[in-house]
Amino acid sequence: MTNAKATRPEVVVPMTTEEETRPAGGTPAVGRPVVSVRDVDKVYGNGTVALKDVDLTVKEGEFISLLGPSGCGKSTLLRLMAGLGEVSAGKVNWWEQDYSVVGEKGRKLAFVFQNATLMPWARVRKNVRLPLDLNRDKGDEAEQRIDQALEMVGLSKFGDAYPRELSGGMQMRVSIARAMVTGPNLLLMDEPFGALDEMTRNKLNDDLLRLWKDNGWTVVFVTHSVYEAVYLSNRVVVMAARPGRVIDEVPIEAPYPRGQEFRVSTEFAGYCRRVSEALEVASQQGEEAAS
């Protein structure tokens, strides 16, 4: 713990990594690495190679999407970034240190699952406060943070509802509020809006971008939708299957805030075509490997 404190001044040291620094469109502070994945392999007990030689650095303030055909290991990669499961080879670092720094002030991590993953027996408010309860945070400050989180996702009036009384989109918003309540710095999202209809999805995409801006989060977002990836991210990481690996990265340099105009712009269409092509290559490579 003291070690973490000692290394903190590194923040002021300008970033000089071997990596090419991409100009991230419209995002001012893209800074030091938040999560870095180095030469990571993940082999499951049954011999499935889920990830092979994956290299990825997520920098502060970035919004990154992991995109790829099913079985490309994007969810596995996200889980490794969350500290769920061990790597078979290589290394994952959080804030340039090991997993033990996660949870400290300024180094908090939250995960949003594919389905809302709420406790059905608990009211919305109780669900949102779960991370605080587990951390034994009580008192007025905790209550305020719950209120704030509920307000940000527009569910202030639904604190006493049970999850089953809410629509799928609202449940997902509860899930996001729960992730927000600890004041995370890094938000990992595993196809959070995959099961929702397009209208709700677009709305939540806009909400998410607003929250990302307001809270200064770093976001890693897994999706299988090209449009969603392009709309949200400053960088789309394209992955291929068998074995799961990164095959391309497409920077999206359109400025934020992005809105309806961006969705219908030729720039957007251009990026979507570029990403779709990369995805096409990824699918072909996966199929060749399978045959």
Place this chain on the structure above:
Amino acid sequence: MKSPLLENEKFVQVAAPMFVGFLFLLLWEAIVRANDIPPYILPGPLEIGKAFVEDWGVLFHGLLMTLKVTLLAFGISVLLGTAASLLFVQSRWIEVSLFPYAVLMQVTPIVAIAPLIIIWVDDTTWALTVCAVIIAIFPIISNTTLGLRSVDPNLLNMFRMYRAGRLQQLVRLRIPSALPYFFGGMRISTGLALIGAVVAEFVAGTGGTQAGLAYLILQAGYNLDIPRMFAALGLITLTGISLFALMVWLSDLVLRNWHESALKVEQ
């Protein structure tokens, strides 16, 4: 205009089976009378009703004895069964080592071991209770263990990510997840506790002040007092139904806000 009573779901739920029951009793009485069947072969419902009223003192005392054993056995089963389940989920080793013995207990016919238990345990009430526990405890153990393991894996991941301790996991996640299974186990267990109490009593053949409903049936059988036999049988059935209804009510009370089994879905 339709009758508002028939529109009432609750009323229909009670009234419809009662009406069928009433028709059945009517038919029974008619057959007994039309064929002149003597009461020592098959008494009519009226005859049985008479026995109910006349023998109420003996029957009620028998009911209390049987109910005492049933409730004791059920209570002990719930406590011990839950404790065993909590122990089982602590480690795979404990479960793997002990679970086969829980199954062994379940598959051994109670009639076969009851005589032994009655020899070993001096006090009659406790001897009967032990027999009833042996068969009533299994659904609690197996259901609760299943429930404690049926946790949403992503919720479990989330608990791990927020560094929840074992106790927090148990109290905030495993136990609530297990509740529907636990109540399912309780429903089966009440019925088995009653069956266990009755079967054990048949084997023990306890008379005197300890005589429960099973002994009354045995005794009435020897005396060819068939109406009393039916009355005692009726009381056992009634007890079973009441206990089951109580469990359903209890489980609905606890689960009504969130679990599918207790929700009233409007289409």
